Amino acid sequence: MCCSRSVENEYHPEVVPELFDISAIKGMKFFDPHVHMTSRTTDDYQAMADAGVVALIEPAFWLGQPRTGLDSFRDYYSSLIGWERFRSSQFGIKHYCTIGLNSREANNEALAEQVMEILPLFIYKEGVVGVGEIGFDDQTAAEEKYYRLQLDLAKEAGLPVQVHTPHRDKKRGTQRSMDIAVEHGLNPYSVIVDHNNEETVKEVLDRGFWAAFTIYPFTKMGNQRMVEIVKQYGSERIMINSAADWGISDPLAVPKTAALMQQQGISTGDIERVTYRNAITAFAQSGQIDETEFSSTIDQSTKFAGNSILRGGQQPRIDKSSIIIS
Numbered sequence: 001m002c003c004s005r006s007v008e009n010e011y012h013p014e015v016v017p018e019l020f021d022i023s024a025i026k027g028m029k030f031f032d033p034h035v036h037m038t039s040r041t042t043d044d045y046q047a048m049a050d051a052g053v054v055a056l057i058e059p060a061f062w063l064g065q066p067r068t069g070l071d072s073f074r075d076y077y078s079s080l081i082g083w084e085r086f087r088s089s090q091f092g093i094k095h096y097c098t099i100g101l102n103s104r105e106a107n108n109e110a111l112a113e114q115v116m117e118i119l120p121l122f123i124y125k126e127g128v129v130g131v132g133e134i135g136f137d138d139q140t141a142a143e144e145k146y147y148r149l150q151l152d153l154a155k156e157a158g159l160p161v162q163v164h165t166p167h168r169d170k171k172r173g174t175q176r177s178m179d180i181a182v183e184h185g186l187n188p189y190s191v192i193v194d195h196n197n198e199e200t201v202k203e204v205l206d207r208g209f210w211a212a213f214t215i216y217p218f219t220k221m222g223n224q225r226m227v228e229i230v231k232q233y234g235s236e237r238i239m240i241n242s243a244a245d246w247g248i249s250d251p252l253a254v255p256k257t258a259a260l261m262q263q264q265g266i267s268t269g270d271i272e273r274v275t276y277r278n279a280i281t282a283f284a285q286s287g288q289i290d291e292t293e294f295s296s297t298i299d300q301s302t303k304f305a306g307n308s309i310l311r312g313g314q315q316p317r318i319d320k321s322s323i324i325i326s
Helices: 042-050 070-081 083-089 109-122 141-157 170-183 201-206 223-233 253-263 268-286 291-295
Strands: 030-032 053-059 094-099 128-135 161-164 191-194 210-214 238-241
Touching (some): 053 268, 070 109, 109 141, 170 191, 238 268
């Protein structure tokens, strides 16, 4: 299918690891509001914790190939509120999630109908801070149908919505996403519109929605481009995330971008808002987020369903002082 060229699809090789000086952001706390930890290793959890990430949100998403049955969705959602929540805690990171039927798999209508039946069993669970990530991919009629149904679920549950804007024809898809949310009676302040870029940010902010930006190494939004957006638009209702999915991505995108912002003169207050505070404010509308729980004790001797993260006689880590499991 032919699609319009957008800023997002341009090649932006602007990863700047040499600019990431962890000492520059030492003592800062970060909240990554969109990171797919199911795709990451324990080393990534450790690196995130060492870089200052204290909490995160893992949205339900497409796993790289289509799921073929309802039970695969059921098990995946269960892992987000169970095993992954536990695994994150083993590195001192508070784990939340959003639950939803992703836009790509909404096009399998027979399966999508079944998934809609089980969503209410999960969206009221502890640690679920929103319905997401939902919205458009190819902007089909089926995607719109299930987007609308899930907006109604979120409204009924009193949960924020985490919107996936499409990779292709992004501006039109973003506008449609917002129009439909308003049509369904949602307050824009309860809707986090994600994967923004330079051609969508102004309208998202002007209309009162939250504007989230996914920092990828070579597409969507790069570190330096994000710095320029904060310089232009400030920090109100803006947040950044890493996504860190199964593709080429970086789970340290949030602290790296914070370091670059600091290096280029953005105020500490603005950095704190776009890398920590705004995400808490937006998703705390779920009633699920308590900052006092971010500093929980690490005890890697504990188990989940009889399983632990330790292997082959590894000794449990019981504090945050070491970066290596000895």
